[in-house]
Amino acid sequence: MAEVQNGSEAEKVPAVAFTALKPWLVVDAPKASDAVQFYKTAFGAEELSRVMHPKRKADHEIPLVLSAELKIGSATIVVSDTIDDSFATVKSAVTGGVICLETEDVEAALVQAVNAGATTEGEISEGDDSCCGGRVGKVKDPYGNIWLICSSSKKCADVEA
Amino acid sequence: MAEVQNGSEAEKVPAVAFTALKPWLVVDAPKASDAVQFYKTAFGAEELSRVMHPKRKADHEIPLVLSAELKIGSATIVVSDTIDDSFATVKSAVTGGVICLETEDVEAALVQAVNAGATTEGEISEGDDSCCGGRVGKVKDPYGNIWLICSSSKKCADVEA
Secondary structure, three states: OHHHHHHHHHHOOOOOOEEEEEEEEEEOOOOHHHHHHHHHHHHOOEEEEEEEOOOOOOOOOOOOEEEEEEEEOOEEEEEEEOOOHHHHHHHHHOOEOEEEEEEOOHHHHHHHHHHHOOEEOOOOEEOOOOOOOOEEEEEEOOOOOEEEEEEOOHHHHHHHO | OHHHHHHHHHHHOOOOOEEEEEEEEEEOOOOHHHHHHHHHHHHOOEEEEEEEOOOOOOOOOOOOEEEEEEEEOOEEEEEEEOOOHHHHHHHHHOOEOEEEEEEOOHHHHHHHHHHHOOEEOOOOEEOOOOOOOOEEEEEEOOOOOEEEEEEOOHHHHHHHO
16 A cells, blocks of 8 residues: 555645646557547547648558647547557557546437447446446447547536536 | 548537546556545545445455546546446456646656656657657556656647637
């Protein structure tokens, strides 16, 4: 339980402030551009910025996405192609992310995601089996990430307010 | 390229609004409670809520975390123990998440995370190899997730403002 002890000590001196937190989805190159289009279609993502990799690899016909920032609701996610050793390390450490998306209309959101190319995982469930106690449906996107489409529960609404 | 075609159609009718986006970190049970403590220590996370699993499994000595909501900066993440079939599906689909955390003091943030029990992955790099073009260090937490500790670059600052 060394972490807990360290925790108690560190909590006395709250030090570092974080200005932003963004899930980062690393996509098998060169599919990041497709993934960005998918997130626009499936989740209404707005592209805030896109930085391309300066060197076009000989074995790729299209330039690679170094990082694309997408706004979904009031949050930002980052999408990148696997490019170099650093990215490969990240990709080997993870196979995908899980992101909870809250909406007032779970059914419509699921239809929109599936029409865009996501696959549903199981039925809509209600209650405890949810990130926030409401109704939740689950889809997997074509790039290996899981999206939980959740109703905004009362609890969540209180927390978010 | 069916997705892109669907995309063009769907973009004409922006339908579903999302009210929140939260990375969801699923932790091998029963370590979610430890993970929550770790995120408090490593990243100054504030616990907004915690819902415990109503049924204590016989083979677990401590109650399991159904979902704990943590605030880091202005964002929220959700941490859960793997509990039932639904969670197991999620866990089998992913091995961890990648989250980009922006801060003005990358070095201090890395020290804080490592003191809490994270392991560094490589050196601090600068420039292109970053989620937002600034300086970035990488740590892996004890629960299988990668955290990129990034300086808030000018570009990001503009986007966030």
